[in-house]
Amino acid sequence: MAGVTDAGMRRVAQRRGASLAFSEMVASAGLMQGDAECGARAESVPGAPFAVQLVGCEPASMAQAARRLADDGADLIDINMGCPARRVAGALAGSALMRDLDAAARILEAVVGAVAAPVTLKTRLGWDEASRNAAALAQRAQSVGVKLITIHGRTRCQFYQGAADWKAVAEIVEAVSIPVVVNGDCNGVEDARAMLAASGAAGVMIGRAATGRPWLPGAIARALDSGGPATPPAPDDRHADAAQHLEHLLTRMGGRSGLRHARKHLAAYVDEEGAPAELRRALVTTETPGEAFALLARAYDVDRRRAA
Ligand SMILES: Cc1cc2nc3c(=O)[nH]c(=O)nc-3n(C[C@H](O)[C@H](O)[C@H](O)COP(=O)(O)O)c2cc1C
Known part of the structure; x- marks a missing residue:
């Protein structure tokens, strides 16, 4: 989460059992220009998979940044097509790409073609209620070689309002054969179980609830496996x-x-x-x-x- 998380928090989360911790979104242009904030966001965690999220609107710049990250050891490149911030969407990046699936597919194809590492996608249900097109975007993504898709169960125009619609993620799960991860409003293992049951997704992503509780994703993962409660560390x-x-x-x-x-x-x-x-x-x-x-x-x- 840009402006919130950092490599230090990701390190704790992974030590406590999180399966994968994605970096905060890194602007492709900023990374290539040597921006210090972008460099900090793209910091790896020793001993854990290095999953970096890129945001941008230019296929060539995104591909170049992905190559650079792969050269630096990235194990996975995630593409942000969900950020609702006006600063990002106004630059035709993040969630704005849900309004132009051709542009979205060009970016994904360029990044997939640029690196050997798996490329994944994070997006939302659609731009607004009238255009819930995540299933179509997911199919385009799969067809150009994206390996996993995370869906935040809100539209862009909802920002963070209302409840995440976990059931709506089922449509995306059914539309593709690659794994889909459900995201939005997971505060504990009961939520995680309900999210998986409602969506049929392969996994759960946790954002805000891990602030102050970086152990939570790992505890939920263990609880899902054991059927028991999510227990905090001592x-x-x-x-x-x-x-x-x-x-x-x-x-x-x-x-x-x-x-x-x-x-x-x-x-x-x-x-x-x-x-x-x-x-x-x-x-x-x-x-x-x-x-x-x-x-x-x-x-x-x-x-x-x-x-x-
Ligand atoms: C302050 C803030 C920054 C965020 N930054 C990112 C980001 O950089 N990349 C991303 O994919 N999602 C970002 N998100 C969205 C979260 O990853 C997540 O999709 C959303 O908060 C819903 O999940 P949650 O209820 O588990 O937090 C951000 C959310 C917040 C509140």
């Missing part, structure tokens, strides 16, 4: 995850900027622990890395549990 492990995520951001971005980027994650981590409001406030306002680590330890009650 508090010491959750603390270690949060501290490692913070450490990653400080190392990559430097103290001030790393702390600023970490705030939303730190808030989400300590909300999960039911931390008191003043501790949370101190954590999201501190300018000092050492204090951030100390406050984080307090939120997980590390001292009390060590003494017990």
Whole structure:
């Protein structure tokens, strides 16, 4: 999730059992121009599959960026045709490509032709209620060699409003023979079971619910296999995850900027622990890395549990 996740969070998610963690969307043009933010988003996680998502509207630029990522070791290239942001769709990229399936197919074909790595697609049900054309896009994608499609069960014009329509994803599952992953509003294993049952999809993608809970996708995967509940890691492990995520951001971005980027994650981590409001406030306002680590330890009650 662009502007939210980062390689540090993906690292924790994969260590805790997520099958695959896609990078935040990387603009093909920005990557080729050496944009620092694009470079950071395209950072791999050691020991885990390196799945990078590209966004753009020019087949040649997308192919060039995909080749560059493959040269850098990408195991999988995902193409974003779902981002609803006006900044992206206004540039005829992301979800705007659902309005022009010929343009979408040209991009997919160019990227598939450029790399040996599997190419996958992330999209939505359609642009709006009147044009739910994801099944047609999925068929075009499959015919040019795309290997897997993830469908967020909303239209572009819904942005994030209303509930994701998991049942509507069944139409796309039936339209293609490649695996389809269902996405939208998965907050736990019961949702995941319902999503799979309603759609017949091969897998579930989790976005927002993993903020503050990067262990969640792995716990859901295990619960789906075992039929049991999704169990969080022990508090010491959750603390270690949060501290490692913070450490990653400080190392990559430097103290001030790393702390600023970490705030939303730190808030989400300590909300999960039911931390008191003043501790949370101190954590999201501190300018000092050492204090951030100390406050984080307090939120997980590390001292009390060590003494017990
Ligand atoms: C702030 C934000 C940034 C996002 N960035 C991306 C992105 O870069 N690439 C992408 O495929 N989806 C992106 N998404 C969409 C999510 O991946 C997901 O499809 C959507 O949030 C619905 O799933 P969820 O309910 O599990 O979060 C973003 C969502 C949010 C809220």
